[in-house]
Amino acid sequence: MTEPDRHGAIGTPLRRKEDLRFLTGHGRYTDDFNRPGQLHAYILRSPHAHATIGAIDSVAAMESPGVVAIYTGADLAAAGLGGVPCGWGITDKHGKPMVEPAHPVLAQGKVRHVGDPVAVIIAETREEARDAAELIEIDYGVLPALVDAVEAIQPGAALVFDEATQNTCFEWEIGDQAAVDAAFAQATHIAKLDLLNNRLVPNAMEPRAALGDYDPGTGDYTLHTTSQNPHVIRLLMGAYVLHLPEHKLRVVAPDVGGGFGSKIFHYAEEAIVTWASGQLKRPVKWTADRSEAFISDAQGRDHVTHVELALDDKAKFLALRVSTIANLGAYLSTFAPSIPTILYATVLAGPYTTPAIHCAVRAVFTNTVPVDAYRGAGRPEATYVVERIVDVAARQLKLDPAELRRRNFIPRDAYPYQTPVALQYDSGDYFATLEMALEAADYAGFEARRKLAASQGKLRGIGISTYVEACGLAPSKVAGALGARAGLYEAAEVRVHPTGSVTVFTGSHSHGQGHETSFAQVVSSGLGIPVENIEIVHGDTAKIPFGMGTYGSRSLSVGGSAIVKAMDKVIAKGRKIAAHLLEAAEADIEFKDGQFSVVGTDRSKSFGEIALTAYVPHNYPLDELEPGLDETAFYDPKNFTYPAGAHIAEIEIDCETGVTRVIRFTAADDFGRIINPMIVEGQVHGGLAQGIGQALFEHTVYDKASGQLLTGSFMDYCMPRADDLPNFDVSHNVTLCTHNPLGVKGCGEAGAIGSPAAIMNAVADALAPLGIGPVDMPATPEKIWRLIQSHRTAPAAA
Amino acid sequence: MSISVTMTVNGKTRKGAVEPRTLLVQFLRETLGLTGTHVGCDTSQCGACVIHVDGKSVKSCTMLAVQAEGADILTIEGLAGAALHPMQEAFRDNHGLQCGFCTPGMVMSAVDLVRHNPNPSEPEIRDWLEGNICRCTGYHNIVKSVKAGAAAMAQVGGDD
Numbered sequence: 001m002t003e004p005d006r007h008g009a010i011g012t013p014l015r016r017k018e019d020l021r022f023l024t025g026h027g028r029y030t031d032d033f034n035r036p037g038q039l040h041a042y043i044l045r046s047p048h049a050h051a052t053i054g055a056i057d058s059v060a061a062m063e064s065p066g067v068v069a070i071y072t073g074a075d076l077a078a079a080g081l082g083g084v085p086c087g088w089g090i091t092d093k094h095g096k097p098m099v100e101p102a103h104p105v106l107a108q109g110k111v112r113h114v115g116d117p118v119a120v121i122i123a124e125t126r127e128e129a130r131d132a133a134e135l136i137e138i139d140y141g142v143l144p145a146l147v148d149a150v151e152a153i154q155p156g157a158a159l160v161f162d163e164a165t166q167n168t169c170f171e172w173e174i175g176d177q178a179a180v181d182a183a184f185a186q187a188t189h190i191a192k193l194d195l196l197n198n199r200l201v202p203n204a205m206e207p208r209a210a211l212g213d214y215d216p217g218t219g220d221y222t223l224h225t226t227s228q229n230p231h232v233i234r235l236l237m238g239a240y241v242l243h244l245p246e247h248k249l250r251v252v253a254p255d256v257g258g259g260f261g262s263k264i265f266h267y268a269e270e271a272i273v274t275w276a277s278g279q280l281k282r283p284v285k286w287t288a289d290r291s292e293a294f295i296s297d298a299q300g301r302d303h304v305t306h307v308e309l310a311l312d313d314k315a316k317f318l319a320l321r322v323s324t325i326a327n328l329g330a331y332l333s334t335f336a337p338s339i340p341t342i343l344y345a346t347v348l349a350g351p352y353t354t355p356a357i358h359c360a361v362r363a364v365f366t367n368t369v370p371v372d373a374y375r376g377a378g379r380p381e382a383t384y385v386v387e388r389i390v391d392v393a394a395r396q397l398k399l400d401p402a403e404l405r406r407r408n409f410i411p412r413d414a415y416p417y418q419t420p421v422a423l424q425y426d427s428g429d430y431f432a433t434l435e436m437a438l439e440a441a442d443y444a445g446f447e448a449r450r451k452l453a454a455s456q457g458k459l460r461g462i463g464i465s466t467y468v469e470a471c472g473l474a475p476s477k478v479a480g481a482l483g484a485r486a487g488l489y490e491a492a493e494v495r496v497h498p499t500g501s502v503t504v505f506t507g508s509h510s511h512g513q514g515h516e517t518s519f520a521q522v523v524s525s526g527l528g529i530p531v532e533n534i535e536i537v538h539g540d541t542a543k544i545p546f547g548m549g550t551y552g553s554r555s556l557s558v559g560g561s562a563i564v565k566a567m568d569k570v571i572a573k574g575r576k577i578a579a580h581l582l583e584a585a586e587a588d589i590e591f592k593d594g595q596f597s598v599v600g601t602d603r604s605k606s607f608g609e610i611a612l613t614a615y616v617p618h619n620y621p622l623d624e625l626e627p628g629l630d631e632t633a634f635y636d637p638k639n640f641t642y643p644a645g646a647h648i649a650e651i652e653i654d655c656e657t658g659v660t661r662v663i664r665f666t667a668a669d670d671f672g673r674i675i676n677p678m679i680v681e682g683q684v685h686g687g688l689a690q691g692i693g694q695a696l697f698e699h700t701v702y703d704k705a706s707g708q709l710l711t712g713s714f715m716d717y718c719m720p721r722a723d724d725l726p727n728f729d730v731s732h733n734v735t736l737c738t739h740n741p742l743g744v745k746g747c748g749e750a751g752a753i754g755s756p757a758a759i760m761n762a763v764a765d766a767l768a769p770l771g772i773g774p775v776d777m778p779a780t781p782e783k784i785w786r787l788i789q790s791h792r793t794a795p796a797a798a
Numbered sequence: 799m800s801i802s803v804t805m806t807v808n809g810k811t812r813k814g815a816v817e818p819r820t821l822l823v824q825f826l827r828e829t830l831g832l833t834g835t836h837v838g839c840d841t842s843q844c845g846a847c848v849i850h851v852d853g854k855s856v857k858s859c860t861m862l863a864v865q866a867e868g869a870d871i872l873t874i875e876g877l878a879g880a881a882l883h884p885m886q887e888a889f890r891d892n893h894g895l896q897c898g899f900c901t902p903g904m905v906m907s908a909v910d911l912v913r914h915n916p917n918p919s920e921p922e923i924r925d926w927l928e929g930n931i932c933r934c935t936g937y938h939n940i941v942k943s944v945k946a947g948a949a950a951m952a953q954v955g956g957d958d
Contacts, residue, residue: 024875024878027834029833257899714931728936
């Protein structure tokens with residue numbers, strides 16, 4: 001890549017191109033779109049966690065003002081609609097496929113979680129649809145509900161699906177169990193820990209919405225939807241649910257107000273409004289309210305884990321043994337099976353040389369909202385397991401947790417490094433990020449601050465977490481071998497216009513990440529043209545050749561690499577045109593800073609001149625070369641990318657209230673080459689807020705008896721607010737990714753991956769003087785206050 | 799039952815027929831097509847719908863449209879003049895937004911804060927924004943933006 005030293009070049013904090021529309025109220029989100037003659041859909045959802053569906057009486061509702069149609073699961077079955085498909089199949093430890101129960105668009109025969117869609121009411125206005133829904137009578141036969149994965153696998157537990165024995169979807173494992181057992185037998189020291197990884201509600205600020213629009217003149221369907229990957233939705237919904245070919249189905253994901261994973265998946269409502277618009281020959285729109293989002297957006301995490309770490313007499317890690325029960329909820333969401341397996345157990349090596357690792361995972365159905373990818377998706381859970389047990393070991397061995405980590409880091413000269421859990425890290429320097437973080441956090445000066453806080457009656461703690469994540473999903477061949485039912489490449493088209501401006505069509509999707517700016521910087525740098533002359537287009541299957549979308553911190557490493565590949569083709573063709581115009585050999589043409597020049601001469605043609613020549617080919621090698629300058633490329637990554645870093649939390653607990661305040665948070669990360677540092681820092685800040693939210697505030701609670709979601713609104717589910725969080729100290733070390741053309745690794749998830757363990761290790765550090773052992777997330781004031789109270793009154797010898 | 803309402807929105811007289819239960823935010827978005835004001839929750843917690851009613855920041859999901867009869871309403875669409883308002887410019891300069899969904903409410907809320915308190919401290923900014931939820935930024939750059947916006951508003955006289 002050329003890197004001209006000017007505004008918009010790679011590495012400069014260019015202000016975002018997209019901000020003007022967002023700041024003036026001109027962003028266009030799905031709910032902002034309206035069509036003439038548009039109808040409104042309201043989804044009637046199950047009030048029960050587990051029940052049979054008897055008779056559904058919708059006679060009165062049909063007569064309610066404004067109602068146009070009411071459909072139930074039986075209607076959709078009669079119309080031949082398929083179920084909501086799962087995009088990832090896991091083969092269990094016995095070589096059998098996972099249990100994959102039917103997932104009807106509208107429930108058939110049984111409801112399996114509070115919020116399970118049962119009927120759709122379509123009316124002239126949203127209010128009329130909602131009013132009519134209240135008139136529908138459903139004869140439910142309430143069944144026992146299961147919300148806890150551990151209880152769900154007990155003998156005699158009720159069954160969410162008859163075909164899933166003991167509610168188990170699959171039992172899966174990775175690693176060499178015999179090697180792990182042998183290492184444990186020789187260990188000098190063994191640390192053990194039981195952990196809960198609390199269930200989270202993603203809560204992107206824009207609730208999901210979908211607008212289906214059938215054109216009776218052409219038979220074409222258009223769906224506007226809140227999606228991170230419109231092509232994936234077109235594929236899943238078209239092929240599996242509605243049986244519509246791609247050329248008759250356009251999916252548009254316009255401005256999307258945050259996703260964090262929850263808008264990857266194909267949801268029932270998308271199929272409902274698309275199909276209904278065809279039935280009724282009118283556009284049909286659905287927009288979730290927040291209460292509905294809480295019971296219908298896929299949720300995240302929810303693991304119960306036992307972990308053991310074996311160490312030798314020099315405190316070197318010998319082996320890691322992990323056993324996890326993962327709650328999948330009531331149905332298999334699009335990528336659910338991959339999260340507690342491929343994206344979890346494969347990163348359990350972390351930044352360490354642990355030679356033997358074994359992880360067993362049991363994935364379980366319960367009567368709760370489905371669980372799928374949420375920012376980090378498996379990797380936060382893995383990092384939490386590893387970094388908590390490392391801290392437990394350090395405490396037991398009375399070693400500085402920083403020193404124990406250093407002693408076990410993968411050496412700087414060991415790359416490429418093959419872990420015992422399938423991945424091969426291409427580059428990294430975990431010592432560098434740890435030292436940066438220790439220095440920025442004034443780790444050395446902490447004990448003085450602890451003493452000062454103690455003198456004021458406060459408990460201070462400091463906690464470290466280091467991580468390596470696998471991003472940039474993924475080499476298609478590897479993903480396919482691991483169960484992906486799709487390829488995981490990315491597509492890009494670079495369309496050079498006759499006057500030299502450029503429109504780039506990318507299969508990545510921006511829902512806050514700022515692709516319109518950072519991708520433009522990549523193109524500006526590559527083609528030597530100003531960012532003002534570059535437009536990045538995403539989110540529309542009618543415009544973009546294809547795309548797998550944005551998740552897993554893949555946009556720049558996979559989507560950006562596809563753009564580079566397409567630019568390479570543009571430049572290669574440009575060299576041929578320049579060679580013709582300059583009457584030189586193609587091999588003598590070099591392209592730099594927007595100029596095609598004959599090497600060693602002052603003869604050159606600008607990028608704009610070449611573009612014009614391509615479209616006005618009067619003096620042009622037409623025998624050998626087509627006119628035009630418009631190239632498409634698909635990029636399939638060679639490996640995952642491996643961002644890494646060190647996070648340090650300093651917290652203070654008020655013993656009287658149990659409130660934990662984050663005093664200082666330091667993150668030193670390695671994302672490879674940085675295109676726009678301002679955007680990268682923003683991504684880290686947001687990830688940290690979600691990770692700290694998980695550690696201190698957020699918790700999804702279902703009532704065990706009824707299966708009702710008790711934390712079903714912003715009144716009950718504690719979203720981090722401005723006054724809950726500190727400013728963040730963010731810095732970067734750079735080791736380049738060795739296998740993509742930009743050298744980038746991805747930065748979107750790191751904050752949420754590294755921070756929970758840093759916070760909880762700091763909480764453990766603060767509470768250790770009182771003799772309080774490890775605490776599960778979230779460290780709410782009530783939980784901490786009760787622990788402090790019980791240990792203050794406990795006898796000293798206990 | 800339909801009720802006629804009249805109010806001034808972004809300097810212009812606007813009329814419409816609403817139901818008694820129609821929220822002010824619905825009237826703005828659905829009747830007037832001013833979709834810059836967003837709805838992020840249904841419990842008046844998130845602040846995505848903050849607008850100015852008679853010069854004060856209000857969550858427009860907490861008012862019925864009929865309650866705004868005769869009121870002077872300013873939405874995000876009306877904040878900028880020929881150039882961006884200094885608070886909008888500050889959010890742009892300091893990367894105070896990512897997905898942009900909470901942004902209109904944040905900006906409208908921040909402008910009202912600075913009118914009350916021309917030089918807010920960081921804790922005062924964080925305290926004021928407690929009623930505006932952002933899921934993207936971790937608030938770090940929003941706080942920075944509001945500080946910069948306050949300073950810029952002081953320079954131009956705090957007027958919008």
